[in-house]
Amino acid sequence: MPSHALKRRTLLALCACVLVAQSMVAAINLLIPQLSSSSLHPSSSEILWTVDAYVIVFAGLLIPAGALGDRYGRKGALLSGLALFAAGAALSALARDPALLIAGRGVSGAGAALITPATMSILMHLAGPHGRARAMASWTLAIGLGGLAGNLGGGLAGQFLSWRALFAVMVPLAALLALAVAVTTPRTDRSPHSHLAPAGTLLLTAGLVTVLFGIIEGPEYGWSAPRILLAFAAGALLIALFTVQALRSRTPLFDPPVFAAPRLRAATLGMATGFFGLFALFYLNSQYLQGVKGYGPARTGVAIVPLIVGLALVPRLAARWAAHPRPVIGGGLALIGLGLLGVSTAGAGTPYAIYACWLLVISAGTGLCMPTLTLGVVTSLPPHQAGLGSGLGTAAREIGAALGVAVTGTVLASHGDLHTGMAPALRTVALLVLAATAAVVAGYGGSRKGAGQPAGPAPDGTGTGPARERGETPVR
Numbered sequence: 001m002p003s004h005a006l007k008r009r010t011l012l013a014l015c016a017c018v019l020v021a022q023s024m025v026a027a028i029n030l031l032i033p034q035l036s037s038s039s040l041h042p043s044s045s046e047i048l049w050t051v052d053a054y055v056i057v058f059a060g061l062l063i064p065a066g067a068l069g070d071r072y073g074r075k076g077a078l079l080s081g082l083a084l085f086a087a088g089a090a091l092s093a094l095a096r097d098p099a100l101l102i103a104g105r106g107v108s109g110a111g112a113a114l115i116t117p118a119t120m121s122i123l124m125h126l127a128g129p130h131g132r133a134r135a136m137a138s139w140t141l142a143i144g145l146g147g148l149a150g151n152l153g154g155g156l157a158g159q160f161l162s163w164r165a166l167f168a169v170m171v172p173l174a175a176l177l178a179l180a181v182a183v184t185t186p187r188t189d190r191s192p193h194s195h196l197a198p199a200g201t202l203l204l205t206a207g208l209v210t211v212l213f214g215i216i217e218g219p220e221y222g223w224s225a226p227r228i229l230l231a232f233a234a235g236a237l238l239i240a241l242f243t244v245q246a247l248r249s250r251t252p253l254f255d256p257p258v259f260a261a262p263r264l265r266a267a268t269l270g271m272a273t274g275f276f277g278l279f280a281l282f283y284l285n286s287q288y289l290q291g292v293k294g295y296g297p298a299r300t301g302v303a304i305v306p307l308i309v310g311l312a313l314v315p316r317l318a319a320r321w322a323a324h325p326r327p328v329i330g331g332g333l334a335l336i337g338l339g340l341l342g343v344s345t346a347g348a349g350t351p352y353a354i355y356a357c358w359l360l361v362i363s364a365g366t367g368l369c370m371p372t373l374t375l376g377v378v379t380s381l382p383p384h385q386a387g388l389g390s391g392l393g394t395a396a397r398e399i400g401a402a403l404g405v406a407v408t409g410t411v412l413a414s415h416g417d418l419h420t421g422m423a424p425a426l427r428t429v430a431l432l433v434l435a436a437t438a439a440v441v442a443g444y445g446g447s448r449k450g451a452g453q454p455a456g457p458a459p460d461g462t463g464t465g466p467a468r469e470r471g472e473t474p475v476r
Contacts, residue, residue, distance in 0.1 A: 022146025066391025081114025155301025266443025272400030310363030332369025
């Protein structure tokens with residue numbers, strides 16, 4: 001489609017959808033104190049699942065949800081996702097016991113899994129090859145704004161309203177977004193060459209959910225606990241079975257050999273690395289600002305605003321350099337790592353202005369690398385699988401985020417309290433980010449093509465060469 005097919009009102013509607021879906025990842029964290037003392041009387045385990053149910057379902061369903069949109073219609077998948085998101089929010093708002101609250105969070109997570117890849121896939125199709133870099137910059141900004149909105153909304157609700165009010169407001173908001181999408185967003189062509197592959201979908205989803213369970217619960221139960229080791233073993237087995245099934249199937253969910261392309265592996269690792277660092281910061285940010293600096297929930301939500309400045313300003317600059325992915329991605333991820341090292345020096349006596357400067361460094365790094373990484377993942381798959389590519393990239397982000405929280409929580413727990421554990425936790429994460437940055441940059445060194453160009457075909461013909469771009473199924 002020509003690039004002018006993407007109208008501003010369509011772009012705004014789609015970005016608003018992904019903003020709202022992303023906001024509910026962060027908002028719940030600032031409501032934990034209020035939930036703990038609420039009439040539901042949740043246990044510590046139930047509080048943990050209230051936070052994690054959204055993320056686990058969201059990340060676990062992203063890849064099949066993207067394929068579902070490619071096969072049966074992306075606009076329909078988006079509208080269905082908004083309906084599920086609203087239904088889950090309503091269930092959470094009306095919950096009379098922790099089980100219903102957790103179930104509502106899971107239903108909303110399933111809706112978000114349909115929303116996120118559908119929005120990106122529609123943007124990719126409407127923007128055309130020349131407008132994709134700018135569209136991805138706007139989409140990435142919406143992700144960042146979602147984190148900000150979640151922190152602000154959660155903080156305001158925690159201080160002035162109730163946790164039920166936050167969930168309740170999501171219902172009419174989702175309805176308004178559905179109306180905006182219905183009016184502004186055209187339908188894109190369905191792909192008869194995309195396949196849901198029920199057996200493969202079930203294996204991959206179960207594998208991802210099991211691995212995520214192990215990552216998220218690891219700090220709580222200990223990494224050597226039998227249930228955690230069993231979760232990782234079961235997850236690895238399920239993903240291995242998915243790979244075998246996909247290699248043997250004539251119509252797989254996606255071909256595992258696409259990961260033979262260094263560019264796709266590097267872009268996926270890069271997205272996971274960036275969110276690994278960001279969510280380590282998110283995990284400690286509210287604890288530091290409230291527990292060490294003495295800020296209230298609302299002030300804490302406002303205090304993270306510097307993280308949005310780089311996300312708002314830098315992506316449009318990065319879009320101009322999309323043809324040179326190595327310095328853009330390497331520089332962005334390095335800034336995230338260096339910014340985390342800077343934040344690790346913060347203590348009770350650190351002026352907020354200095355803390356905010358380090359947040360600006362991290363936000364600039366995120367805004368620099370994320371649009372190019374996102375484009376790198378999506379364009380590594382054939383155009384008819386844009387939704388699947390979006391789901392793959394977003395799944396990498398969510399797994400990276402879960403790992404960031406898990407690693408940070410583990411290091412923090414080993415030091416006893418926030419005062420002694422914050423610095424070593426952030427230094428550990430920062431060093432891991434910088435080490436992964438070197439691997440990502442090396443992976444991008446194998447190709448001279450820009451990030452917006454499809455990768456070449458893999459040796460077995462499963463890449464994104466001419467046959468794949470025409471939507472033809474390779475001969476096995």
